[in-house]
Each structure stands twice: as structure tokens, then as C-alpha cells.
Amino acid sequence: MADVQQIIKDVTVVYGKERKALMPILQAVVKTKNYLDDQDLISIAKALDLSAAEVFGTASFYTFLDTVPRGKNVIRVCKTISCHMAGKDEIIHAIEDTLKVKTGQTSVDGKFTLLSANCLGWCHKGPVMLINDKVFPELTAEKAIEILQKYQEED
Amino acid sequence: MENTRPKRVDIIFLMEGIDPIKVVENAIKKSPDDIILDMIDSGLKGRGGAGFPTGLKWKFTRNEDSYDKYVICNADEGEPGTFKDREILDRVPEKVFAGLAICGYTIGAREGFIYLRGEYNFLLPALNEKLDVFNAGLKKIGLDFTIQMRSGSGAYICGEESALFESMEGKRGEPRNKPPYPTVAGYLGKPTAINNVETLVYAFMIARIGPEKFKEMGTKDSRGSKVFSISGDTPKAGISELELGMSVQQFVDEFGDGDTKAVQVGGASGGCVPRKMFKETIIGYEGIPTGGSMMLFNSSRSMYNVLHDYLEFFTEESCGQCTPCRVGCQQLLKGIEAVKRGEKNPGYLDDLKKLAKTMKVAAKCGLGQSVANPFISIVSNFKEEIIY
Numbered sequence: 001m002a003d004v005q006q007i008i009k010d011v012t013v014v015y016g017k018e019r020k021a022l023m024p025i026l027q028a029v030v031k032t033k034n035y036l037d038d039q040d041l042i043s044i045a046k047a048l049d050l051s052a053a054e055v056f057g058t059a060s061f062y063t064f065l066d067t068v069p070r071g072k073n074v075i076r077v078c079k080t081i082s083c084h085m086a087g088k089d090e091i092i093h094a095i096e097d098t099l100k101v102k103t104g105q106t107s108v109d110g111k112f113t114l115l116s117a118n119c120l121g122w123c124h125k126g127p128v129m130l131i132n133d134k135v136f137p138e139l140t141a142e143k144a145i146e147i148l149q150k151y152q153e154e155d
Numbered sequence: 156m157e158n159t160r161p162k163r164v165d166i167i168f169l170m171e172g173i174d175p176i177k178v179v180e181n182a183i184k185k186s187p188d189d190i191i192l193d194m195i196d197s198g199l200k201g202r203g204g205a206g207f208p209t210g211l212k213w214k215f216t217r218n219e220d221s222y223d224k225y226v227i228c229n230a231d232e233g234e235p236g237t238f239k240d241r242e243i244l245d246r247v248p249e250k251v252f253a254g255l256a257i258c259g260y261t262i263g264a265r266e267g268f269i270y271l272r273g274e275y276n277f278l279l280p281a282l283n284e285k286l287d288v289f290n291a292g293l294k295k296i297g298l299d300f301t302i303q304m305r306s307g308s309g310a311y312i313c314g315e316e317s318a319l320f321e322s323m324e325g326k327r328g329e330p331r332n333k334p335p336y337p338t339v340a341g342y343l344g345k346p347t348a349i350n351n352v353e354t355l356v357y358a359f360m361i362a363r364i365g366p367e368k369f370k371e372m373g374t375k376d377s378r379g380s381k382v383f384s385i386s387g388d389t390p391k392a393g394i395s396e397l398e399l400g401m402s403v404q405q406f407v408d409e410f411g412d413g414d415t416k417a418v419q420v421g422g423a424s425g426g427c428v429p430r431k432m433f434k435e436t437i438i439g440y441e442g443i444p445t446g447g448s449m450m451l452f453n454s455s456r457s458m459y460n461v462l463h464d465y466l467e468f469f470t471e472e473s474c475g476q477c478t479p480c481r482v483g484c485q486q487l488l489k490g491i492e493a494v495k496r497g498e499k500n501p502g503y504l505d506d507l508k509k510l511a512k513t514m515k516v517a518a519k520c521g522l523g524q525s526v527a528n529p530f531i532s533i534v535s536n537f538k539e540e541i542i543y
Contacts, residue, residue, distance in 0.1 A: 020343070022325030027273075027306055048325075061327040061474075063309030064273045080235045081423070081464045082386040082450060118311060118468055119235040120274045123386035123450070124393045133276040 004029055004040045008047045017048055022058055026065050031133075034074060034113075035066040063117070071106040073151050076117035076130045083119075083126035091127045092116065094141035098148055111152065161409050162398040164372065164380040167356050168246055173363070175253035176292040179260075182362040183298060187217055187261040194358060197366035198378030203229060203314075203351030204421060204446030205521070209358060212348055215338035216262040219346035224264040226255050227342060227349040230271045231319060233311040234422035235468060236448030239382040240352040241275055242394050247356065248282055252289045252302055254355025257362050259300040262348050267302040270319050273309045311472035315520050316341070316349045318474065329476045330520035353382055353447070373399035377439030381447060387419075388412050388453040402442075404433035406449065414453040417537070422448035423465040424525035427458075429536040458537035459495060465529045466491070473522060480523025483514040487530055491541055501542045504534050 007028050015021035025044055029036055036059055045052040059065045066074075077083075077092050092103060095114055099107045106113040122128040125137035129144065136147055182190065195210030216224060228251060232240040244251060255267040271278065283304055290301045305323055307313050313322045317331035320342045341347025350358070357379060361369055369379045377399040386392050389410050397406075407415045418428050420436075420443045428436050428443060436442050452461060466488040475481045490507040493499040511527035518524045534541055 019325040020323060023306070023308065023322060027308060030308075058325060058327055061310065061329075062273075062307075065308050080468060081461060082236060084460075084464055085387060085456065117274075117309070118471060119233060119237075121232055121238040121241050121272070123236050123238055123384065123448075126386075130274065133279075135277055 004033075004043055007032060008044060012047065019048060019050065022048060022050070022055065026055075026059050026062075030065055034070040034072065035068060037067075037069075041067075069106070071113035072111050073131050074113045074115065075148075076115045076120070077103075078118070078120040078122065078126060078128045079116040080119035080123075082123035083128060086126035088116075088127040090141050091129065091139050091144050094144055095148065098145050112148070159405070161395075161401045161405055162372075164396045164398055166360050166380060167243060167250075167353065167382050167396050170247055170250075173250070175249040175359070176289070176296060178359065178363045179253050179256045179293065179298065180296045182257045183260045183296075187263070190257065190261045190362060191217065193361055193366045197361045197369045198373075199354065199357050199361060199369065200378070200440065201351055202353035202357065202381060202446065204234065204424075204444070206440055206444055209350065209354055212338060212350070213258060213261050215336075216264075216346045216348040219339060221346050223343070223345045224262055225342045225345055225347040226259045226262065226264045226267040227319070227323075227347060228255055228267070228269040228352055228355055229314060229316065229319060229349055230269050230275070230352050231307050231314040232275075232352070233272055233314050233472075234424060234446055234448055235465070236386055236419065236422045236450045237384045237446060238386075239384045239394055239447050241278070243352050243356060243382070244269075244271070244275070244278055244282065248285050249289060250356045250359050251352055252286065254350070254357075254359040254362075255302055256293055256298060256300050257358060258348055258350065258355065260298060262346070264348070265299050265301070267300060268305050268323065268342075269302065270305045270307060270313070270323060272307045272313075276306060279304060279306070310474075311468075312474045312520075312522055315522060318520070319349070320347070327474070329474045330522075332519065351446075374437075374439060374441065376441040377437075381445075383445075383447050383449050385410055385449045385451070387449075387451040388415065388456070389451045399439045401438055402434055403428050403436045403438060406438060407433055407451070410449070411451055412453055414455075415451050416454045416456070417452045417458065419448070419450040419452070419461070419529070421445040421528070422450075423468050424522070424528060426528045427461075427532040427536065432536075458533055458540045459491070462491060462529065462533045462541065463488070466526075469522065469526050477517075477519040477523065479514045479517040480519070480526070483510055483518070483523065484526060486510060487526065491534075494542060501538070504538065504541065508534060 045055040200206040313328040318328040322328040470484040511530040515527040
């Protein structure tokens, strides 16, 4: 399990213990364990001397700072117009069939969460998805499934 | 430019023979006031979409009396249809860094930040590595200025400058009331010059070779060139740097698939130009302004679906802070759905247009204010497609 205390310590060394360190801390925790639980938010609030409500208020504002459990790999398929026109629905259906989940859900083995996202900035190369921080443009249903299989095979 | 092809330009991505640190070193031999005069003289306007004159922005920030000032590069590129800033930061990041450094010297700031949207986190390792080298280079030429990266976390609204400051300060990305403007009270309440990625590269170019060459291009109201992000029904999707001042018709002749029925200029928050208005509409501040997003739709596309997509986008990305935007976006979306299902009369669209106009006046920030652009232009020009 990720040691959130250690993450807080590491980030505050660089960014200080002021409120402006909050986003970098939240981002670092999410990078490590993919979401923030209540205890994480309380620990962060204590470290920065903020109320837990303020920290939750900030975290819950941002799409990428999840406050509900997520799978090991978070898939975000772009659903905005250019990707829509390029066939994002097919990609989403293919992933849903492969992982046996609906958009918004996490696979039973906890390896994947499937989400849709607003414009990811690859309109000329849609459909596109992010898996964690990695980007996969110019998708086809087959390509998307192949990519997922590679992630499946990792550990 | 009547009946001619859009003129291609190669300024932004040109790297050959350019040493960004050297350019900064030469640029700061001039006084800040002279640099500001060059920027004003060039006619450069912000390339993020709003189009505020860059020279004036720098001047206002310089004129503020404060020990702490900041320069920020707004790389929270989230407008649907826009991807130019990602390409620029991927291919010529040092030119962006140098633009920031020149701006920092000009306004009297010692710290600069690049706020990169979370969707582009994959660029971070390379950018941080290049920044280390660049910051060391600045030190070597004796400029007291360092640049750091900051990340967003998937909120479109943080591209709005005051929401971006809030986010950097560790808060919800909710836009502030203006005034005060960022040049007076921006990041941490200090005077801040916040510029788009592309703007900084043009500023770099103007500092390097003077304003003349930039001024020669474009029109009276829209000087210079611009990087366009082209997507949708086009065989030439991608990035093109073009001289400003062309009509939508000229653009479509070059980039369309022969069956273009509408072009969305300026992303979801921009306006939709129907075929009958291609000839008379100039792409620029005298016609239809754009941050560079150009989405082409051919006759196989339903403009209802296009508008529906945009409204879903705004409903999700509205920060929820002010009522006109939060409720307005939802009601516009529900409204066109109801008309489509036949639950409301077509005349209801006029009520919805009134609502959109109210949002334009009453919403707190650019997001809510600009929903009227796509809504009114699409509903007015493609009414049949919305109803049937």
C-alpha cells in the first residue's frame, strides 16, 4: 500500500507546506494509488493545516482527482465531437465487452476502470484514449483490445 | 486575398539556426519599455482565443508596483478541437520557455510557470528535463528568472485565467470576479502576465527579428499568422500555420472534403458558420475570432448531434459556481432534447435562444458567456436539423 504520509513529506519538501502545495500533493497520491480515500484527505489536511472539507472540496472539483476507488489502470476514452465523429462509440463498446464492465465501472479483478473524458486534445487523430498518463491515438476496436491485453499481461 | 489559397507560414515550428538562450540574451539588451513598444507595434494579440493585445498586457503588468510578479504560460488547452499547444510544447518547448523568460524580464518577474493540463502529463518528463537545462542557461546569461511546471487535473474551466490561478493556489478552479484583472492581482494576488503557449512563441519571434515581419502579415485587425488545429471531415486533419485574413471559403477550399456544410470556428465555445456564409466570413477579429480550432462538418453529419455534444460538454465542465451557467447549460441541453422528442413546440427554441442570450450577459466567466455562440449559430442556421 502506498505510504501517503511519505508522499506528503516528499512533495512538501519541494513545494512547501502552504496551500499552493495542495494540488501537487493530491496529484502525487492519485499517481501512486489512483484515488484518494477519506483518510488520505484527512492526512493531507493535517499536513497543510487546512480543514478536511477544504481539501475534499478541492479534490472533488477535479475530474482526474478521484475520490472513489479506481482500478490499477484508469482508461479514459475521449467522447467529444471529433472523436465522436471518428467512432469513439465502437471503441467504448469493444472495451466494455472485453472487460465486462460498463463505462464508469471497475473490472472485477481491479485492474481496469473505464471512464469517458472530455476533449483530450487529439482531435486530428481520434478516437483516442488515455490509460493512466499514457496516450493512445488513432484507435480501432482491435487496436484498443490489443493494448488492453498488453496491460492484462503485465503482472 | 480574394480567391487565393491560404498562405502557409513557418514561424512557430521553425528551429533551424535558432538558439533560444542566445535570443533571450540579445533580447534583454533592450530596455523593457522598448520590448513592450515592439510588442505593441507588432499588433500581436493573445492566441488563446480572447485576443487581448499582448504588448498592453505586458505593459500593464510592468506598470504595477510590486516586488513579486509572475509570468504564467497557459497550457491548459481544453477547447474541443484544439491541439496546437500540445504540438508546440512537444516540438519546440525551448521557444516557449524563452518567450516566458523575455516576458519575465520585461515585466520584472523572477518566477514563471507553465500550467499544463493533466491530459498532457505524458509531456512532463521531457519538459522537466529540458527546463532544467534551460533554467541553467538563464543563470549563465545572468537573468534572474526560473520556470517551473504545474499540472492541471482534468478541468476545462482552469483554462480561464483566474480559475487557473485558483487551481495553482490549491483551490477549486472557480473563476474570480473581474476586475481586478490578472495584471493587477493574479496568482497569489500579485500582478501576473498570463499568456497562451502560442502567443509566447510569437513574442519570442518578435523579440528575435523585430515586429516588421510579423506586422506585414494578416490584416489591420488581425496581424500575423496563427496555428490552426484542423479536425472533423477533412482529408488534411492536423496542424497548419496560416496567415490571418482568409475567408472561411478559402479555408474550406483548402481543407474541406468537397462536401463541407458547416465549420465550427473557435471550438465548442466558438461560432458555427454555415455554407451560405463561408464567403463573407473572415477568420480573424474582424469576422469570427478563433483560438485555432477549426472543425469541419460535411452533409452526412447531424448538427443536432454536434450541438448536443457541445451542450453535454458545457454541462459537465461548468464549474457550477454561478446559476446562469450551471442551470442554463442544463436547460439548453434538456430543451433541445425535448424539442427533438416532440414534447416541446419548435417555437420553444426561441425561448432557449433568449436563455442563451441571458447567459451571455449574466454568467460570471467566459465559459457561461460563450455557450450562446454555438447555440445561437447552430439553432439559427440548422433549425430543421434540430427539430426533425
